[in-house]
Amino acid sequence: MGTKEAGHMSTASSEGERDKPHKFPPSPLIAHSSVQKWKPPDHGLVKINCDGARFAKENKAGIGVVIRNSEGMVLGSLSKQLSQAFSPL
Incomplete structure (x- = not known):
């Protein structure tokens, strides 16, 4: 099994390669940012927002x-x- 250090991984696939570092390309950083603004319902209607947590x-x-x-x-x-909340009735 290999060990990972600063973007390198040492593998033990064979005796001669044990100390050879293998560089992997950096993973792309993906930022997911979505700001949702509350939108009112049409005139004459109501909007019910709900949420829960456990x-x-x-x-x-x-x-x-x-x-x-x-x-x-x-x-x-x-x-x-x-x-x-998680007990049987």
């Missing part, structure tokens, strides 16, 4: 909901922590 170590989860009209005004919201 915390397995604590056996908990949480949810959040926001309801907005076409002007962006909050009509209602909810957040709730759910205990024993």
